[in-house]
Amino acid sequence: MNNPFVYGEIAVGAAFTGRKKELADLSRGLESGERIFLISPRRFGKTSLLTHLLEGFKNKGLLTAYIDLYRCASMDQLAAVFTDEVLLKAETGFEAVARLARETIPLLRPKITLEQDGQLSASLDLGKSRNEQSAALSELFNAAEKMAKRRKKRLVIAFDEFQEVTVLGGEPLEKLMRASFQTHHNVSYVFSGSRQHLIADMVNSRDRAFYKLGRVVFLGKIAEGDFRVFIGERFKAIGIKVEEAAFKRILAETNAIPYYVQYLCSFLWNKCREGAKLTADLVYETATHIADTQAPFYMGILEHIPLRQRRLLQVVAQNPEGKLYSREIAEMYKLGPLSTVQVSAGLLLKKGILEKENGGYVFSDPFLRIWVLKNIGSLGKT
Ligand SMILES: Nc1ncnc2c1ncn2[C@@H]1O[C@H](COP(=O)(O)OP(=O)(O)O)[C@@H](O)[C@H]1O
Ligand SMILES: [Mg+2]
Numbered sequence: 315m316n317n318p319f320v321y322g323e324i325a326v327g328a329a330f331t332g333r334k335k336e337l338a339d340l341s342r343g344l345e346s347g348e349r350i351f352l353i354s355p356r357r358f359g360k361t362s363l364l365t366h367l368l369e370g371f372k373n374k375g376l377l378t379a380y381i382d383l384y385r386c387a388s389m390d391q392l393a394a395v396f397t398d399e400v401l402l403k404a405e406t407g408f409e410a411v412a413r414l415a416r417e418t419i420p421l422l423r424p425k426i427t428l429e430q431d432g433q434l435s436a437s438l439d440l441g442k443s444r445n446e447q448s449a450a451l452s453e454l455f456n457a458a459e460k461m462a463k464r465r466k467k468r469l470v471i472a473f474d475e476f477q478e479v480t481v482l483g484g485e486p487l488e489k490l491m492r493a494s495f496q497t498h499h500n501v502s503y504v505f506s507g508s509r510q511h512l513i514a515d516m517v518n519s520r521d522r523a524f525y526k527l528g529r530v531v532f533l534g535k536i537a538e539g540d541f542r543v544f545i546g547e548r549f550k551a552i553g554i555k556v557e558e559a560a561f562k563r564i565l566a567e568t569n570a571i572p573y574y575v576q577y578l579c580s581f582l583w584n585k586c587r588e589g590a591k592l593t594a595d596l597v598y599e600t601a602t603h604i605a606d607t608q609a610p611f612y613m614g615i616l617e618h619i620p621l622r623q624r625r626l627l628q629v630v631a632q633n634p635e636g637k638l639y640s641r642e643i644a645e646m647y648k649l650g651p652l653s654t655v656q657v658s659a660g661l662l663l664k665k666g667i668l669e670k671e672n673g674g675y676v677f678s679d680p681f682l683r684i685w686v687l688k689n690i691g692s693l694g695k696t
Pocket of ligand 2: 361
């Protein structure tokens with residue numbers, strides 16, 4: 315029997331659980347033409363949710379496209395990926411594609427090739443000057459609206475890791491996207507991102523191009539009840555009953571972050587197959603073991619962090635509520651003035667090592683928390 319727990323790849327099919335409310339809300343919004351910004355820390359399940367969502371739309375006969383901005387390292391690549399995912403995949407037959415090349419995107423001088431797997435792919439010439447590039451990109455974005463209109467179908471486009479637009483094209487690209495997207499009535503957009511403050515800043519600042527362009531949805535964790543059933547069923551299949559204490563411990567050691575829950579469960583499943591009994595102790599032991607295997611990586615992270623920030627990590631590790639700004643704590647851990655604590659915390663957030671949660675601070679990687687706790691004695695001295 316294959317290990318039923320999946321981590322580090324998109325959770326689809328049987329590996330996907332819960333999210334009913336989120337799916338219903340996003341579906342309703344996007345089907346009615348909304349633009350939505352979907353925000354959560356990394357590894358909460360945005361990409362999996364988007365995949366599921368688009369699959370649902372496709373089954374209903376809508377047109378869909380998924381664009382991962384991490385795949386786009388230049389404007390040319392963005393244009394090529396957009397053409398592939400939005401325009402070519404939605405069209406079938408050479409005639410349609412030829413018309414697309416002839417009528418819709420002539421400015422782009424596209425070279426469309428037939429890949430070995432039968433898929434069409436485009437490479438584009440955006441032109442040399444800034445103006446040429448902007449005109450071509452606008453044309454391209456607007457081609458999506460034209461296509462949806464011609465096909466008489468709603469098109470839903472998901473941009474994943476959307477905060478990358480700031481790196482890719484900065485303000486000019488943002489402005490150009492806004493100018494084009496806001497005129498589209500047959501295309502719905504969902505912009506998803508894991509750098510929460512970056513995306514929130516894009517939507518909430520008056521001086522930014524995406525100001526109030528859409529609704530912001532914060533994606534939370536998966537409901538506890540859904541995970542209880544999901545995990546319970548998978549262990550039951552190998553004859554193991556998951557006691558409530560063990561289940562609670564799984565959620566506690568992983569801070570209930572979907573990726574880490576599946577990661578830990580995957581290891582536990584292997585151990586149980588080898589005859590171990592699933593207890594809260596085994597959960598703790600296994601989580602610690604995983605943290606140990608990451609030691610070289612964690613040491614690498616900590617090496618580059620100044621002492622003050624490392625102390626702060628100790629504090630967060632030892633104080634699960636993550637309330638840093640109390641005089642008591644500052645004195646106990648010799649953290650210095652509260653203003654310095656704030657600066658250090660800000661830097662750790664920026665580095666993606668900590669996240670804000672319910673007004674406090676938590677580790678982005680809960681196994682790093684375990685590792686810091688275990689190695690805490692030696693930390694302060696280095
Ligand atoms: N709905 C879900 N059901 C079960 N596991 C999930 C779900 N969503 C995410 N996960 C777990 O979290 C991991 C990361 O999911 P992903 O969609 O890549 O997150 P993100 O895009 O937010 O970084 C997946 O590999 C899987 O282990
Ligand atoms: Mg993702």
